[in-house]
Amino acid sequence: MGSSPSLPAWEIRDLTDSTGFSSEQIEILHRRFLHLTDGKTTMCKSCFDNIPDLECNPIKSRIVNAFFDTRNLGQQSNGSVEDITFENFLTTLSFFQHMDDNHTKEDLEYGKNEKLKFLFxxxxxxGDGKITLEELREIIDELLSKTSTTEKTSSSIADAAMLEAATICEGQVEPDQLYEGINFEDFLKIMQDIKIESKMHVRFLNMDTTAICK
Structure with a gap:
């Protein structure tokens, strides 16, 4: 296709304020967006099939669905949308921004909380507000899908992880004690020692879009 249309300066400023990306990063991501959508102003899930880095990711479908999850787009209701705009695309990508010691303590804490909310x-x-044992088993099955691990093994891992979560959040529990699920407050306790603010990021910003966007 022809040269990619540029975003107006006022829109770039607004997106910089709302997402934290620099104007240069926004322009790069906008070219990437237009390449993925073949020049369209909205993106559907199938557009993500054009991202090679996602192809071998065992939780590709979850990552893609996250871009269409209304909870990540600042909407109050649970559910998903069929198509997203560039602003929606950028909003979800902002959860993956790398944060280092140059940020204030408050910003780091806020960034970590937002990343954990996205992960939750x-x-x-x-969307019922808790991670159940069944949901935990599903994601472990996906993570282990490219190994020879049996379904019984992945189920055992999920059972052990849920028992540990219950112990952290509610104190000592018995193996046969019913634990309804992990809510977000529990999730924060479980993940409190994980430096998710610096580990959870994507490679979009490192990609050279010059050649593919001409």
Whole structure:
């Protein structure tokens, strides 16, 4: 296709304020967006099939669905949308921004909380506010899908992980004690020592879009 249309300066400023990306990063991502959508102003899920880095990811479908999850797009209701705009695309990508010690303590804490909220939504697939044992088993099955691990083994891993989560959040529990699920407050406790603010990021910004966007 021809040269990619540029975003107006006022829109870039607004997107910089709302997402934290620099104007240069936004322009790069806008070219990437237009390449993926073949020049269209909205993106559907099939557009993500053009991203090679996602192809071998065992949780590709969860990552793609996250871009269409209304919880990640600032909407109050649970559910998903059929298509997203560039602003929606950028909003979801902002959860993956790398954060380092140059940020203030408050910004790092906020960034970590937002990343964990995003991650929690990927586990809580039905949007009921908690990660159930069944949902935990599903994602472990996906993560182990490219190995020879049996379904029984992945189920055992999920059972052990849920028992550990219950112990962390509610104190000592028995193996046969019913634990309804992990809510977001529990999830924060479980993940409190994980430096998710610096680990959870994507490679979009490192990609050279010059050749593919001409």
């Amino acid at each position: 939504h990927m586990y809580d697939t039905n």
